Amino acid sequence: MRVLIIGATGSIGRHVAAQAVAAGHGTVALVRDADRARDLLPAATALAVGDGTDPDSLTAAVEGVDGIVFTHGSHGGPGEAERIDYGIVRNAVAALDGRPARIALMTAIGVTVHDGAFNRASGTHDWKRRAERLVRRSGNPYTIVRPAWFDYNEPGQRRLVFLQGDTRRAGSPADGAIARDQIAQVLVASLTSPGAERKTLELVAEAGPGQDDLEPLFAALEADPEGAWDAVLDPDTLPLGAEPAAVTAEIDRLAHRKETRR
Numbered sequence: 001m002r003v004l005i006i007g008a009t010g011s012i013g014r015h016v017a018a019q020a021v022a023a024g025h026g027t028v029a030l031v032r033d034a035d036r037a038r039d040l041l042p043a044a045t046a047l048a049v050g051d052g053t054d055p056d057s058l059t060a061a062v063e064g065v066d067g068i069v070f071t072h073g074s075h076g077g078p079g080e081a082e083r084i085d086y087g088i089v090r091n092a093v094a095a096l097d098g099r100p101a102r103i104a105l106m107t108a109i110g111v112t113v114h115d116g117a118f119n120r121a122s123g124t125h126d127w128k129r130r131a132e133r134l135v136r137r138s139g140n141p142y143t144i145v146r147p148a149w150f151d152y153n154e155p156g157q158r159r160l161v162f163l164q165g166d167t168r169r170a171g172s173p174a175d176g177a178i179a180r181d182q183i184a185q186v187l188v189a190s191l192t193s194p195g196a197e198r199k200t201l202e203l204v205a206e207a208g209p210g211q212d213d214l215e216p217l218f219a220a221l222e223a224d225p226e227g228a229w230d231a232v233l234d235p236d237t238l239p240l241g242a243e244p245a246a247v248t249a250e251i252d253r254l255a256h257r258k259e260t261r262r
């Protein structure tokens, strides 16, 4: 595959780039600073220099790709969650302009809990969840991975466990732990896994060795209904009727674009 990584210079994206190259994928990374990216990423990774909040950057970056891994993230500034966590996914899906691409989207465990940052409409979790909805509705084949807390795992805590329903809601490492390289393993594996399609999962690790073959884990999950807004077992904590009308209209517009081309 030719895979675009958005967030490749981040703490998870670096692992994704290394593992995607090792898996034999052609990789391209959307980066803001080419010099910094060159120091961080495998030499085999092509660079598309641009900012994900700029639609034109995405138009150039998605050229010729058949997979996209999203591991980007904002840092809590006002309006950033909408512009970055959601907006970059929106810009990428819009840039595909109906061409199908396999999507692997990283969000977070507990994403269905309102995180209360700034106000209800701009909490990071809510905007990440809207990004999930946009991907589900886009018509592209996808896997959504909601990792638990990075690097709180003990040595030897490498056995991957996939959960659904977002039932761990403490908002602390009590919800589970996962190593960064294993998040990348799941994202990269999902791109070529038949069993991972239309699946949304929370990702934790328990005591024991990691697994090389993730297919049985993906296959055991319940798929999201086709065209669904939310993951199959999610609680309805972001009712569509109370959502900003502009956001639901935008998600519908991008979904419609895909449907009319089938």
Ligand SMILES: NC(=O)c1ccc[n+]([C@@H]2O[C@H](COP(=O)([O-])OP(=O)(O)OC[C@H]3O[C@@H](n4cnc5c(N)ncnc54)[C@H](OP(=O)(O)O)[C@@H]3O)[C@@H](O)[C@H]2O)c1
Binding pocket: 006, 007, 008, 009, 010, 011, 012, 013, 030, 031, 032, 033, 050, 051, 052, 053, 071, 072, 073, 074, 084, 107, 108, 109, 146, 147, 148, 149, 150
């Ligand atoms: N910490 C945890 O335990 C935990 C658990 C679950 C989920 N998460 C989620 O994981 C995410 C953080 O992942 P991480 O540690 O890999 O993040 P990170 O190290 O902060 O990396 C963020 C990436 O996003 C890129 N990015 C940000 N704004 C961009 C823009 N406008 N255009 C293009 N690229 C942009 C950054 O590029 P630059 O290098 O150019 O800045 C960087 O590559 C957060 O959103 C968080 O919610 C965290």
